[in-house]
Amino acid sequence: MARFRPPYWLPHVLTLIHILLISSPVIYGQQDPAAQLIKFKSSLNNTGDLTNWDPNVPPCAGESPNWKGLICNKDGSVFGLQLQNMGLSGTIDMDTLAQITSIRTLSFINNSFEGTLPNLLKIGPLRGIFLSYNKFSGVIDGDAFKGMSSLRKVELGNNNFVGKIPISLSQLPILVDLQLQDNQFEGEIPDFEQNDLKVNFANNKLDGHIPKGLRNQDPSSFAGNDLCGKPLSNCKKTLNKKLIIIIVAASVLAVLAIIIMTLFILRTRKTRKNKNIKRQLTKPDRKNTYKTNANEIQMQTKLETYKRTDNGGKLHFLRTDRERFELEDLLRASADVLGSGSFGSSYKAMLADRPPVVVKRFKEMSNVGKEEFYAHMRLLGSLSHPNLLPLLAFYYKKDEKLLVTDFAENGSLASHLHVKRRPDEPGLDWATRLKIIKGVAQGLDHLYNELPRLSLPHGHLKSSNVLLDDEFNPLLSDYGLVPVINKEHAQHLMVAYKSPEFTQHKHTTKKTDVWCLGILILEMLTGKFPANYLEQGKGGKPDLGTWVNSVVREEWTGEVFDKDMKGTKNGEGEMLKLLKIGMRCCEWDIARRCDMREAVEKIQGLKEREDDEEYSSYASEGDGYSSRAMDDDNFSFSVTN
Known part of the structure; x- marks a missing residue:
C-alpha cells in the first residue's frame, strides 16, 4: 500500500493561514476597542458626559483621546479610562473591558456605582484601580487581588466596604499607594512590607497592632480606628485568658456580697438626688451668659x-x-x-x-x-x-x-444686623460688610466647584447661617444638607424653597442659591430682615428683592441703605454696585438671573472705595445718587407677581 504524500503547496497554505490568524485581532482575541467601549457604555446609566463616544470616530489619535474620559498610548491604543465626577451608575462591565487588552488603569472616582467590588482579576495586568467616593459595599474576598503583580495604586476610600482587608493586597509586590479610608473594614491590618508604600486606613473599624512595615506612615492614616503601636501610642499589655476568668469570677462574687447593702443605700440616695437636681434647675449660674443651668x-x-x-x-x-x-x-x-x-x-x-x-x-x-x-x-x-x-x-x-x-466667636451675621444695640454701640461698617460678602461669595464658589452633583450646593443660605470668626471673616454653615433633610421639612423651612421658582413652579435650579445670595446682599445693605423667610407656607409676604425694586423704581435715593452702616469716604459708588449685583441675583426670571460664577466675579471686583474721578461723577448729581445711576450698564430688574 502506497504512503500518502501531501502536495508540495500544502505547507505554504498552512503558513499563510497562520499569518492571517496572528494578524487578525478579532479572531485572535483582541476585539475592536471602539465597539467594546460602546458596549461598555451601554451598561452605564446617566452617560450624558460621554456623548462624544462615536463609533465612527477612533477612540484615540495617537496619545490624544478623541473620546472624553480616555487615556491613550502613543500607538493609539486605549491605556485607561478616567471617568471621574460624572454621576455615573449602573454596572462596570469587566468582561467587556477585558477584551481591550491594552487597558492598564481604571478610574471611576466620585460616581454613584453600587454593589460589590467588580472582579478585577479579569484584567490581570492592571496598574491602577480608582473607585473612591462611590457606594460600593459588601465584603471583599481575600483573593480579590491575587496575582495582580503589576498593580501599583488601589483607591477604594469613601465607600461602604465591610469585613477584613483582603490579604492579597499585602502580597502585591510593587504596590505604592493604598487608600481604604472611610469604609467599615474591621479586624487587624495585614502585614504590608512593600517599599515606598503609602497607606490610608483612617475612619474604619480596625483594631490591634499596626504592622511593623507600616510604622513609618503618618499617624493620621490610622485615625478613627482602635489601633495601637507606632506611629500611634504603644499597645497596652493584655492579660491572658485564664487570669481574666479568675478576675471576673472574683468580681462577680464581690458584687454579690455587697448587692444587699447597695439596695439599702440606693433608696436613701434616690430621695436626696431628686432634691439636688431640683435645686440645680432653679439655681442661677453667674458665669453663664444664660439665666440658669x-x-x-x-x-x-x-x-x-x-x-x-x-x-x-x-x-x-x-x-x-x-x-x-x-x-x-x-x-x-x-x-x-x-x-x-x-x-x-x-x-x-x-x-x-x-x-x-x-x-x-x-x-x-x-x-x-x-x-x-x-x-x-x-x-x-x-x-x-x-x-x-x-x-x-x-x-x-x-x-x-x-x-x-x-464655634464662631462673633456669632451670626443676623445677630449683628438685627439685634437691638445700645445707643453707643456701632453697627457693621461698609468695609466689614464688603469683607463679609466677599468671603460668602468665595465660600459659595468653593461649594459649587466641590459639589457639582448637587442642584443646591448650599440650599439654606441666610444671615443666621453666616457665622463670623474673631476677625469678622464669614463662615458658611448648614451647607449641603438638602440630600439628607426630609423632603417635606426641607420644602417647609429651608431658604432655597422660598425662591420664586419653587413658590410658583415647584422646582429649584443651580441658580436658586444665587437668589438666596441676592437676598442676603440686600439684607446686608438695607438692614431689613427678609420678612418672607418667616412665612411657613407658600406665597406669604413679598421678598426683600421686591421691596428694594419698588423703592428704586419710584425714585432712587440713598435712604435704601442701612442707617447703621457707616460708609467709607468715596465708598457710596461701590455700595451702589453691590446693590445692583444683589438685584441681578434676585431676578425672578431665571434666564435673566446671573449664575454663581458671574455673581462671584462681580463681587470680587468691588472695592472699599472708588477713585476720586468716579466719586465726583456720583457727587455731582446732588445727593450722590440718581435714577440714572441704576441704569448704568443697561441694568434692569424684573419682578413678576
Missing part, C-alpha cells in the same frame, strides 16, 4: 440617650487635623444653649483644655439610610475652605443625628 442639664440628659444606641456612644470624626474627643467628653462638658433653629437645638460645649465646639441636633433626617448618611457626611467633612465652617464629627441615630462643628 437648666440648659446644661438638658443637654446632658439628651446626650445620655445616645449612649444606648447601636453605635455605643461613639462620635464619627471626619477631620484628622483636630484633636479627637468622645461623647463622654461632651457629657462632662459645661454647655450653653445657643438657640433653636429650623432643624433643631444647638449647644455650645466647653471641653476641658480644648476650644469650644457646637453640637447641633437634627430630628428631620429620619428618611435617609445609614449608609447614605455616612457617605454624605464624609463628603461634607472632606470640604476645606477658609469661608466654610468645618464639619468635625457626626453621630448617627435612626430618629436623630448630631453634627459637631467649630
Whole structure:
C-alpha cells in the first residue's frame, strides 16, 4: 500500500493561514476597542458626559483621546479610562473591558456605582484601580487581588466596604499607594512590607497592632480606628485568658456580697438626688451668659440617650487635623444653649483644655439610610475652605443625628444686623460688610466647584447661617444638607424653597442659591430682615428683592441703605454696585438671573472705595445718587407677581 504524500503547496497554505490568524485581532482575541467601549457604555446609566463616544470616530489619535474620559498610548491604543465626577451608575462591565487588552488603569472616582467590588482579576495586568467616593459595599474576598503583580495604586476610600482587608493586597509586590479610608473594614491590618508604600486606613473599624512595615506612615492614616503601636501610642499589655476568668469570677462574687447593702443605700440616695437636681434647675449660674443651668442639664440628659444606641456612644470624626474627643467628653462638658433653629437645638460645649465646639441636633433626617448618611457626611467633612465652617464629627441615630462643628466667636451675621444695640454701640461698617460678602461669595464658589452633583450646593443660605470668626471673616454653615433633610421639612423651612421658582413652579435650579445670595446682599445693605423667610407656607409676604425694586423704581435715593452702616469716604459708588449685583441675583426670571460664577466675579471686583474721578461723577448729581445711576450698564430688574 502506497504512503500518502501531501502536495508540495500544502505547507505554504498552512503558513499563510497562520499569518492571517496572528494578524487578525478579532479572531485572535483582541476585539475592536471602539465597539467594546460602546458596549461598555451601554451598561452605564446617566452617560450624558460621554456623548462624544462615536463609533465612527477612533477612540484615540495617537496619545490624544478623541473620546472624553480616555487615556491613550502613543500607538493609539486605549491605556485607561478616567471617568471621574460624572454621576455615573449602573454596572462596570469587566468582561467587556477585558477584551481591550491594552487597558492598564481604571478610574471611576466620585460616581454613584453600587454593589460589590467588580472582579478585577479579569484584567490581570492592571496598574491602577480608582473607585473612591462611590457606594460600593459588601465584603471583599481575600483573593480579590491575587496575582495582580503589576498593580501599583488601589483607591477604594469613601465607600461602604465591610469585613477584613483582603490579604492579597499585602502580597502585591510593587504596590505604592493604598487608600481604604472611610469604609467599615474591621479586624487587624495585614502585614504590608512593600517599599515606598503609602497607606490610608483612617475612619474604619480596625483594631490591634499596626504592622511593623507600616510604622513609618503618618499617624493620621490610622485615625478613627482602635489601633495601637507606632506611629500611634504603644499597645497596652493584655492579660491572658485564664487570669481574666479568675478576675471576673472574683468580681462577680464581690458584687454579690455587697448587692444587699447597695439596695439599702440606693433608696436613701434616690430621695436626696431628686432634691439636688431640683435645686440645680432653679439655681442661677453667674458665669453663664444664660439665666440658669437648666440648659446644661438638658443637654446632658439628651446626650445620655445616645449612649444606648447601636453605635455605643461613639462620635464619627471626619477631620484628622483636630484633636479627637468622645461623647463622654461632651457629657462632662459645661454647655450653653445657643438657640433653636429650623432643624433643631444647638449647644455650645466647653471641653476641658480644648476650644469650644457646637453640637447641633437634627430630628428631620429620619428618611435617609445609614449608609447614605455616612457617605454624605464624609463628603461634607472632606470640604476645606477658609469661608466654610468645618464639619468635625457626626453621630448617627435612626430618629436623630448630631453634627459637631467649630464655634464662631462673633456669632451670626443676623445677630449683628438685627439685634437691638445700645445707643453707643456701632453697627457693621461698609468695609466689614464688603469683607463679609466677599468671603460668602468665595465660600459659595468653593461649594459649587466641590459639589457639582448637587442642584443646591448650599440650599439654606441666610444671615443666621453666616457665622463670623474673631476677625469678622464669614463662615458658611448648614451647607449641603438638602440630600439628607426630609423632603417635606426641607420644602417647609429651608431658604432655597422660598425662591420664586419653587413658590410658583415647584422646582429649584443651580441658580436658586444665587437668589438666596441676592437676598442676603440686600439684607446686608438695607438692614431689613427678609420678612418672607418667616412665612411657613407658600406665597406669604413679598421678598426683600421686591421691596428694594419698588423703592428704586419710584425714585432712587440713598435712604435704601442701612442707617447703621457707616460708609467709607468715596465708598457710596461701590455700595451702589453691590446693590445692583444683589438685584441681578434676585431676578425672578431665571434666564435673566446671573449664575454663581458671574455673581462671584462681580463681587470680587468691588472695592472699599472708588477713585476720586468716579466719586465726583456720583457727587455731582446732588445727593450722590440718581435714577440714572441704576441704569448704568443697561441694568434692569424684573419682578413678576
